[in-house]
Amino acid sequence: MNPGPGRRLIPAYLVTGGRSAPSGPALDRLAVLIRTDTDLPTGTGAEQRRLCELLAPGALTVVECAAHLDLPAGATVFLATDLVASGHLRARPPIPRAGEIDRSLVERLLVGLRSLH
Amino acid sequence: MDSVPSTDRGGVGYLPSAAETLMKLVVTGPFGVGKTTLIRTLSEIETLHTEETMTQAGAGLDDTAGLPEKTTTTVAVDFGRLTVQDDLVLYMFGTPGQERFLPLWEDIARGALGALVMVDTRRLGDSFAVMDLVEEQGLPYAVAVNRFPDAPAHPDEVLRKHLDLDPGTPLVQCDARERRGSIDALIALAEHALTRLPASQEPS
DSSP states (O other): OOOOOOOOSSSHHHHHHTTTSSSSOOOOOOOEEOOOOOOOOHHHHHHHHHHHHHHSOOOEEEEHHHEEEEEEEHHHHHHHHHHHHSSSSEEESSSTTTTTOOOHHHHHHHHHHHHHO | OOOSSOOOOOGGOOTTTTOEEEEEEEEEESSSSSHHHHHHHSSSSEEEEEEEEEEEEOOTTGGGSHHHHHEEEEEEEEEEHHHHHTTTEEEEEEEOOOOGGHHHHOOOOOOOOOOEEOGGGGGGGGGGGHHHHHHHHTTOOEEEEEEETTSOOOOHHHHHHHHHTTTSEEEEEEOOOOOOHHHHHHHHHHHHHHHHSOOOOOOO
16 A cells, blocks of 8 residues: 555545544644654555654644644644544644743744744 | 646745744635735735634525525635744735624634734725724724825825724725735734733832
């Protein structure tokens, strides 16, 4: 089987295996996914394999992975959650202190935006 | 037929390892108002998109007349990315402003800094429903008037009056194809969002 990237091989609704909830807490669309060095076992699904291959050279958010793999964001959350549970991916929340947006963050955003002028 | 690979490894803009904090905002407005243009102007990666499928009751939708009660809509969400400081990256999601996309909207708007509502002066009325939707979500928003070359120019105060804007809501006129003005629109939104946040607590 050629596991190379390409058009998705199975319909999006089958990616989830018919489940309505992933195997762990749902990931944020902007969670950063990082490939670990754990090898994928034989029998790993084609979509899981494509996601891991996409992430081999570097990190991307869930929604960027969805766009590159031509999958809906929701289905990609499912895939990524399972691969995090199995140790093949690591996920980092978009904002480190898991908190909400606070003033210092927006102030830093403003400094950055003004410097882009 | 073999399809062209959709993943061109050379074209994947991987995140810099320093990018620790990721923020997002919503760019919304009626169809054709220039959401994707603005995102393309600002994004450091090629604009990406996902296709989101929504299933919902079809009652009351004028474009599903004669169809069964449930309908499935596919919505394309365009987005881009802008690194504003080494460790701080801003994502911009272009989201249609129609009420029927509400479930998608809520998902994308959760945790967002705010919304940039884009307006075309030739069809101001199309923006009312969008502003209502954003207000219902409780998101801070700024209005960005996209100055199309063939659209009549109006002073800010005339536009504010026609849009019935709250005095505190920023209004910026820009050309979505032009970087400086588009950044000004983001700055106006961020400044406005800041006024809505509680005063910072001193770290104890």
